[in-house]
Amino acid sequence: MIIDTLITARWIIPVEPDGVTLEHHALAIDRGRIADLLPTTEALVKYQPRRIERLEHHALIPGLVNAHTHAAMTLLRGVADDLPLMQWLQEHIWPLEQKWIGEAFVRDGVQLAMAEMIRGGVTCFNDMYFFPEVVAREAVRAGMRAAVGMIVVDFPTAWAADADDYLRKGLALRDDYRHEPLITTVFAPHAPYTVSDDPLTRIRTWSEELDCPVHIHLHETADEIHRSGREYGMRPLKRLDQLGLVGPHLIGVHMTQLDDGEIARLAETGASVVHCPESNLKLASGFCPAAKLLAAGVNVALGTDGAASNNDLDLLGETRTAALLAKAVANDATALPAHQALRMATLNGAAALGLAAETGSLTIGKSADVVAIGLEHVESLPIYHPISDLIYAAGRQQVTDVWVAGRHVLKKRELLTLDTQEIREKTLNWRDKLIHHS
Ligand SMILES: CSC[C@H]1O[C@@H](n2cnc3c(O)ncnc32)[C@H](O)[C@@H]1O
Numbered sequence: 335m336i337i338d339t340l341i342t343a344r345w346i347i348p349v350e351p352d353g354v355t356l357e358h359h360a361l362a363i364d365r366g367r368i369a370d371l372l373p374t375t376e377a378l379v380k381y382q383p384r385r386i387e388r389l390e391h392h393a394l395i396p397g398l399v400n401a402h403t404h405a406a407m408t409l410l411r412g413v414a415d416d417l418p419l420m421q422w423l424q425e426h427i428w429p430l431e432q433k434w435i436g437e438a439f440v441r442d443g444v445q446l447a448m449a450e451m452i453r454g455g456v457t458c459f460n461d462m463y464f465f466p467e468v469v470a471r472e473a474v475r476a477g478m479r480a481a482v483g484m485i486v487v488d489f490p491t492a493w494a495a496d497a498d499d500y501l502r503k504g505l506a507l508r509d510d511y512r513h514e515p516l517i518t519t520v521f522a523p524h525a526p527y528t529v530s531d532d533p534l535t536r537i538r539t540w541s542e543e544l545d546c547p548v549h550i551h552l553h554e555t556a557d558e559i560h561r562s563g564r565e566y567g568m569r570p571l572k573r574l575d576q577l578g579l580v581g582p583h584l585i586g587v588h589m590t591q592l593d594d595g596e597i598a599r600l601a602e603t604g605a606s607v608v609h610c611p612e613s614n615l616k617l618a619s620g621f622c623p624a625a626k627l628l629a630a631g632v633n634v635a636l637g638t639d640g641a642a643s644n645n646d647l648d649l650l651g652e653t654r655t656a657a658l659l660a661k662a663v664a665n666d667a668t669a670l671p672a673h674q675a676l677r678m679a680t681l682n683g684a685a686a687l688g689l690a691a692e693t694g695s696l697t698i699g700k701s702a703d704v705v706a707i708g709l710e711h712v713e714s715l716p717i718y719h720p721i722s723d724l725i726y727a728a729g730r731q732q733v734t735d736v737w738v739a740g741r742h743v744l745k746k747r748e749l750l751t752l753d754t755q756e757i758r759e760k761t762l763n764w765r766d767k768l769i770h771h772s
């Protein structure tokens with residue numbers, strides 16, 4: 335049978351079923367989808383591929399899903415470090431954004447972010463940023479899958495004037511991209527402290543009508559909880575619950591401040607949480623009880639947050655941090671084993687975005703979003719358990735090849751859809767502008 339591509343690999347970690355590693359298997363790709371997963375010896379007899387990739391020292395894994403980013407903030411990487419969240423935002427990031435944000439900033443920042451993410455094995459990102467139509471356009475150009483935020487904040491910015499304007503523009507974007515398979519749109523009210531009840535209520539109604547997720551920073555710091563107590567007389571999650579937003583569409587990002595009742599409420603309503611351990615560590619925001627949430631049945635995905643608070647978009651590294659931190663937070667070395675961490679970085683992210691039928695595991699019929707990572711490096715040998723190596727020893731620089739919807743976007747670490755040299759030059763121009771005119 336003729337197919338587009340056959341990838342033979344030393345190991346294949348499909349993620350579904352959980353914890354399984356196949357040895358000497360092959361992945362057949364046809365018309366952008368996973369057509370088969372079978373032993374290499376059988377594949378070589380059964381298929382006549384137009385292209386064949388023999389990856390004898392590699393593991394194939396599903397493309398990683400970065401479930402919370404502000405991609406264009408790569409241009410603000412390292413601009414303000416070692417500060418708590420509100421001081422970082424109010425004194426540094428928001429003034430810079432007010433001055434510089436525009437279509438060109440977002441275009442160049444997103445291109446830099448996608449170059450970094452693809453080289454790190456990320457095939458899908460969930461973005462919350464200004465000028466989301468630019469994010470969507472650039473993602474399609476680069477061949478990346480993106481869930482693009484229909485953002486809302488109470489204050490005017492270069493992108494929109496007020497809540498009505500944000501929502502109108504967001505819904506127009508959703509309509510424009512309704513036939514583009516790589517792009518989905520997600521409501522993205524910034525946070526409970528920047529979006530008032532009226533737009534949140536309208537988002538609830540739209541989200542139900544359109545069956546569309548709602549992506550929001552939530553319970554990020556203790557300060558946010560205290561402020562909500564002063565302004566609304568209740569914790570933010572309670573307020574969102576009263577507004578009808580706590581349910582299967584909710585994607586609560588950070589969630590470092592949670593009591594047992596709130597964990598139970600997230601579980602019973604089918605909400606998702608995005609854990610961003612490195613941003614939380616760097617801003618000293620607190621610790622998301624990831625293992626406790628998973629044990630309660632909550633879908634927990636992983637995100638890097640923006641490169642201005644992380645300071646990288648290394649989701650594989652983030653997965654390692656999540657697995658290590660969970661053990662410290664739970665005081666239990668068995669908490670969040672490697673296979674569960676990998677699931678968070680792939681299938682759980684896809685599930686949070688409503689994309690589990692499309693991506694997140696190497697399953698026949700799903701989109702061919704695939705990452706090859708060379709494991710036989712001195713840094714990760716001798717390899718008793720490939721999933722352990724992947725999470726605890728390997729680094730993103732070991733990612734060699736990436737396919738999104740069957741399209742080869744990284745080949746032997748070379749980006750095929752983005753111009754690395756041009757991205758470097760534009761980034762350095764932005765650095766010079768920010769240094770000389772801020
Ligand atoms: C409405 S566009 C997104 C908005 O969010 C800001 N931001 C970046 N990181 C965080 C964070 O960890 N908590 C809250 N807000 C954050 C970003 O600078 C944009 O203004």
Ligand SMILES: [Zn+2]
Binds near residue numbers: 587640
């Ligand atoms: Zn964020």
